[in-house]
Amino acid sequence: MSDPHPARTEPLRIDLRSDTVTTPTPHMRQAMAEALVGDDVYAEDPTVNELQQEAARLLGFEAGLFMPSGTMTNQVAIAVHTQRGQEVICAEGSHIYEWELGMMAAFSGVVPRFVEAPRGVPDPEGVRRAIRRSIHQSPSGMISLEDTHNKAGGTVLPLDVLAGVREVADQEGLPLHLDGARMMNAAAAQGVAPREIARHFDSVSLCLSKGLGAPVGSVLLGSRAFIAGAHRYRKMMGGGMRQAGILAAAGLIALREGPALLPEDHRRARELAHALMGAGYAVDLDTVQTNMVYATIPQAQAKSDAWAAQGLLANALDVDRVRFVLHHQISDELLVRATEIIAGK
Template identity: 45%
Template sequence: MIDLRSDTVTRPTAAMREAMARAEVGDDVYGEDPTAERLERLIAEITGKAAALFVPSGTMGNQIALLCHTQRGDEVIIGEGAHCAFYESGAGAAWSGVQFEIAGRGGLFGPDELQEVIKPPYDYHPRPRVVALENTHNRAGGRVFPQRDVRAIAEVARAHGLVMHLDGARLWNASVATGLSVAQLCEPFDTVSICFSKGLGAPVGSALCGDAETIVRARRFRKMLGGGMRQIGVLAAGALYALEHHRARLAEDHAAARAIAEAIREVPGASVPEVETNIVQVDLPVAAGELVAAARSRGVLVGASGARRVRVVTHLDLPAARVAEAAAALAAATREVLTRGATPA
């Protein structure tokens, strides 16, 4: 099977496993794991922030950021379909007691759309506190948040005393697509959550980055949420290996995604939006499950991301030699289901 359901399905390479096996470790809750400390110093440097904290997942990184920045009853302004509201099990409401306000449509928005949803400081309104952007935006199809818009949004946010948080789970892809460094992309934000287990192919882990005071508070929240792990150098070593060896090849994933998109676009009736990074969206006039099943029968795993939308994600476990095979199989599967005619979604 060629598994293109997500870039989280990758497996550690033999060299990564060896690096993990050789990792020097200690008890991180006591602050004694040298490999975790090395990773945190490196990712802080890469993001241009003062400090960083290794966390088990991007969800925990985002939710710790909300805990650091908000009080119960506060409001977090997001783009439509943002991960921190759509894919994190209601954690913002459960742990921080916040509610979410959507700016714009389609995941991305601009400064004017932000301005429209910022509530005035009346007692009967929730208090706007955080603007949280996602780059690249998953449900928008891996779209890159234009840095010009990010900076303009940050100016509006600062004028209203709002904190800026970045869900940068796939920020590596945005950096490759734009040619901007990760630090440049992170500069307008107070905190950044960034992932090692998606495009970079590490088995586990994300980091939350920010100023030193925030990360001290974040470490306590991590412990509260059950993320105070012990000899985490084994996991940190996988992330370090990924940072050192897998960043440069991300352009290959983007090229593979474009090749797959081009093949599916040849099928009449299939709509494939522009591909900016490693995510391909296929919009159909039939139920998404039809294409998922047809693709599986041809040896390719993909996932439904809506009633009539299928998501295809390229990653380092898709060899260049098999890109054409995957593209042909998905095009054939799409042609099959569209030839059958529409079925209820």
Template identity: 70%
Template sequence: MTLPDTAARRKVIADFRSDTVTTPTPEMREAMARAEVGDDVYGEDPTVNALQAEVARLTGHEAGLFMPSGSMTNQVAIAVHTRRGEEVVCAEGSHIYEWELGMMAAFSGVVPRFVPAPLGVPDPAQVRAAVRRSVHQSPTGLISLENTHNKAGGTVIPLDVLAQIRAVADDEGLPLHLDGARVFNAAAALDVPLHEVTRHFHTVSVCLSKGLGAPVGSVLTGSREAMKQAHRYRKMLGGGMRQAGVLAAAALVALRDGPARLKDDHRRTRQLAGALVDAGYRVDLAAVQTNIIYVDLPDAQQRVEEWDARGVRASALGPGSVRFVLHHQVSDEALEGAIGVLTA
């Protein structure tokens, strides 16, 4: 009997839909099988505790809290820092607004106040101007940044800008949160240790299932007191995963092995972007700073479907934009094959 030729059975040359599509490495699977576990809701899973401590150390914070997703860590952080009726100052296109389904309003009762962010980088002066203190307006409760900035193209906020925005937060008496879903990519692009990027923030959300390649999970880091509050909100959102050490074990491997691979991801991203431009595609090369490429295409969905039929997967984000995201399971050989399909 001949099986139907489904997309699942067709050979995939390269999957650029997201860096979340990676599968666990053999080392991760072995670590998962051997993981020592306990009930994490009671704080008794030793592997989760080790992961939380390690991410906190890397970000320069006192403590961490493991959760299923970056959306949850971001929204828990917002709940920790704000009160209902307040505003969150954030860059245009921020993930906490664009892709987290209105949860800042639904869960914390707060709304965004956007500031312009060319190439994902807000002007500190405009951040200061966005802060509200009038009794006639919603007061500002939090400043939130995203680094790298997904919708801007995986762009990086310079260290001096981070320091200036922290100074604004201090002057205004406001907490500063980082959506660091791809913050390891930012550190790799800046060629600095992670804590140099994260040290300005009161809380940091670190996704382990994107650039680093873990199968599941994010860690929120901050002060011990903030993490005590975060534990309550994680519970409210159903984020207590009990014997989660099997996931934390894979994440620890990702923390050990993943950062060293990121510069290769960035190199391949620049190679792909250059090939697309040479083939006549519209790409803003100034925005190609880490592992993400956006291509302007008027027939985005149709082109994505055509490429998928030939073994190359990408994401149509709206009618006129296609996103490519590189990751460690796109090899040089796979990239060459994909370029052949995309530029044919």
């Protein structure tokens, strides 16, 4: 007699669309269930306070502020650093422009001034030349860098470039912000402590929900005075989350345990890049520095749809460009199967 309730098997799902797709680990779920909470709008949530303080200590800042997303932390930083009618100097392809829906103009009343950035790396002298002081032009209000640079392929900003842009910012009297959504990947790739990157900046946005694996959240870091100003803008954007310690508890686990996992993501990204090339697709290996692989694939959407039907998910970003992002929930076994699907096996 057949079993009337046969065991259900989940279909194969290898999700390489982003490192935001990870689900909470058992340790995170336990921490969330046991988290002490309070009202964070009153700064009374002990777990949120612990997360903010720990992130600040780790990156060498005075204070931090927990928010729902990296878009919010970036846009709050812009709001605090600038005045309406100013320009934000940023590398071409920067997330704050490409994927934050014009928020710098809609909310802060500022516009971008782009700097050429081959493979995501701007020249400090190019940053200097982008600064505007004329009465006939919008004045420069701040400089923003992105590390790793998403659209360039997850590329890392060399430390000497950070030092060079810091020097320009100091000489010109401009605040310097880091969209550090994946700065922990940059630190791992360079074999340096995260504060060696963060020390060049007046403010840093650090995502917990990407490579570090938390389900939600980013932390904005800076001086106490800067974070005091950020509180107001967070509230204006609807970022006052009240008993947010349930989320911050997972963020603490991500901050403590996530960085050690990143080198394996980077190794698997290189292996995937070579597999894509073996299948006949073009990959610029010089850009495969962290956990991302961008491949040139004709009819990208049709190809990604065909792969999705076999359980492999990737993002077609253009007519002939597909992005793959590795994360800690992609094992070597899943990577092998992904490469088989790509190879048509």
